[in-house]
Amino acid sequence: MKHKITIQAIYIALILFSLAACKKEQPNEPDQQHGASVVYERGNAVGPIVKKNIGADGGTIGSADGRIKLDIPAGALSSSTEISIQEVSNTLPGSPCPAFRLLPENVTFKSPVNLTFQYQDGDLDSTSADALFMAFQEKDGVWKFIPETRLDKKNRLLTVQTTHFSDWAPYALFWLRPEKIAIKVAEEMGVFILSNNDFNETMGYKPNHEYIEVRQQRVLTNHRNHIKNWTATKGQVEGLGDVAVYIAPKQKPQNPLAVISVEVHDFIPPSLYDVRGGASTKLLLMSEVIITDDTYWQVSHQGNIIGGIEGKCSFVSGEWGDGNFWIAGWHSETQGFSGIIYGLVAPKVGVYLWHNGDSYEPDHHKSRLQYIDLNRELYAPITWWTYCDDNSRDYRASPGGIYITKVETLDDVEYVEGYIQASFWNHSTACNQPKDSDVRIAFRLTHKIMSDEDN
Numbered sequence: 001m002k003h004k005i006t007i008q009a010i011y012i013a014l015i016l017f018s019l020a021a022c023k024k025e026q027p028n029e030p031d032q033q034h035g036a037s038v039v040y041e042r043g044n045a046v047g048p049i050v051k052k053n054i055g056a057d058g059g060t061i062g063s064a065d066g067r068i069k070l071d072i073p074a075g076a077l078s079s080s081t082e083i084s085i086q087e088v089s090n091t092l093p094g095s096p097c098p099a100f101r102l103l104p105e106n107v108t109f110k111s112p113v114n115l116t117f118q119y120q121d122g123d124l125d126s127t128s129a130d131a132l133f134m135a136f137q138e139k140d141g142v143w144k145f146i147p148e149t150r151l152d153k154k155n156r157l158l159t160v161q162t163t164h165f166s167d168w169a170p171y172a173l174f175w176l177r178p179e180k181i182a183i184k185v186a187e188e189m190g191v192f193i194l195s196n197n198d199f200n201e202t203m204g205y206k207p208n209h210e211y212i213e214v215r216q217q218r219v220l221t222n223h224r225n226h227i228k229n230w231t232a233t234k235g236q237v238e239g240l241g242d243v244a245v246y247i248a249p250k251q252k253p254q255n256p257l258a259v260i261s262v263e264v265h266d267f268i269p270p271s272l273y274d275v276r277g278g279a280s281t282k283l284l285l286m287s288e289v290i291i292t293d294d295t296y297w298q299v300s301h302q303g304n305i306i307g308g309i310e311g312k313c314s315f316v317s318g319e320w321g322d323g324n325f326w327i328a329g330w331h332s333e334t335q336g337f338s339g340i341i342y343g344l345v346a347p348k349v350g351v352y353l354w355h356n357g358d359s360y361e362p363d364h365h366k367s368r369l370q371y372i373d374l375n376r377e378l379y380a381p382i383t384w385w386t387y388c389d390d391n392s393r394d395y396r397a398s399p400g401g402i403y404i405t406k407v408e409t410l411d412d413v414e415y416v417e418g419y420i421q422a423s424f425w426n427h428s429t430a431c432n433q434p435k436d437s438d439v440r441i442a443f444r445l446t447h448k449i450m451s452d453e454d455n
Contacts, residue, residue: 040092041141043088043089043090045088046396046398048432048433049085051082052082053082053083056077056080058072058073058075058077067117068116068117069116071113072109073111083103084102085101087100087101090169091137092171092214093217096127099168102168107165111163115159117134117157117159117168125287126177126287127285128284130282130283131175132170133149133158133170134168136162138164138166142213143214145171148207151277174220174267174283174285176285177193178246182298183290184248185250185252186247188246193227193243194219195217197212199226203267205268219243220242221242223242224241226242227242228263230244230261231262234248239262252293256292259286259287261286268281295415297443299372300439300442301438301439302437324343325341325346326338337370337371337372338370339367339370339420342365342367343365349407351401353367354368354384354401354422356396358384358395372439381422383398383422384398385433386430386432399422400421414446415445415446416445417444418443419442420443424438
């Protein structure tokens with residue numbers, strides 16, 4: 001009975017994930033009978049386009065940031081063709097990396113093209129290199145991943161061969177998801193493994209089949225024989241098969257970050273071991289949580305944690321915020337951040353996308369990041385870029401925004417939880433510049449509610 005409330009919460013979460021599914025899963029059915037395909041939105045351009053004419057002699061082309069590269073062999077094209085690569089917003093659930101649009105989609109290759117993606121250590125937060133596969137999305141909106149993706153861990157490369165162009169992105173078959181980003185001392189919470197595909201689909205894969213369709217995101221269940229060795233660097237974690245309960249320590253540790261991990265075994269058939277480049281038969285999922293007794297803010301830059309910073313965090317709104325909602329966190333003279341949601345009088349759960357920077361007049365309920373300062377490593381970030389072509393020039397906002405996920409009042413103190421997700425550019429007015437970096441800030445802010453005695 002010790003974990004009665006948490007276990008109830010776990011099963012409520014499982015039910016909610018099941019209700020969110022667009023079809024009824026049948027665990028023992030083969031891949032071809034898993035029901036209707038799941039259609040996802042197509043991404044929008046969020047970065048500069050790279051173009052190159054490549055003909056019968058072949059050639060190479062890469063994205064502006066160097067993450068994706070195409071090697072087109074001699075003879076694959078019969079005539080000179082303009083090939084282009086552009087980053088687009090990633091609509092693939094379970095993808096830890098950027099997505100790219102390869103054009104033209106109607107191009108015909110006489111022989112396969114090598115597509116190579118460079119992943120980074122920061123992309124592996126909550127997942128594992130062994131869980132990564134390349135995936136593509138055509139005009140039908142269905143994402144499909146390629147089980148025969150070759151994995152080169154030493155050089156952090158994913159490689160496939162393809163004869164068609166479309167939107168491409170790495171796909172994580174499994175990732176670890178704690179119920180919260182942060183947890184108070186002595187509290188408990190559920191920890192889940194999420195996936196869009198179950199073991200029956202991957203283990204039932206037949207060699208030389210091109211792809212498996214990406215299904216609806218859900219909590220992994222009924223596979224406890226594959227899930228082993230739940231651990232935590234601080235506090236305790238009690239495995240309940242393919243889900244777990246994490247119990248935070250009773251006192252806040254000096255370093256507030258804890259790592260929860262679990263092993264997933266036998267998730268691909270033996271026929272893929274050599275094809276994948278000697279991929280492991282097991283993978284290790286790890287996810288960080290913050291242990292706190294009040295407020296916090298944590299910065300992840302390019303997927304690497306560069307702050308697990310405790311310190312003062314606050315917000316102002318209403319007349320004190322000039323009709324806007326301001327958030328801020330600071331730790332010292334060289335560590336802090338500040339953001340604003342225009343026109344938000346009081347904190348409210350919701351998604352507040354970035355202002356696109358096209359004028360000094362702020363859009364209602366759009367966001368702007370005023371500054372980030374971590375030992376002078378980042379400052380005055382620009383969350384928009386300038387798109388230019390032969391006929392137009394316009395400003396485009398970064399993907400993401402300020403996400404408020406929870407608002408609560410405890411002992412007359414109002415708290416706001418959420419996170420900031422953004423891509424940064426070094427220059428907002430130069431045409432078609434590649435983004436400089438990606439940043440995520442998790443926060444729990446406080447604002448004292450004034451009582452009559454305080455006035």
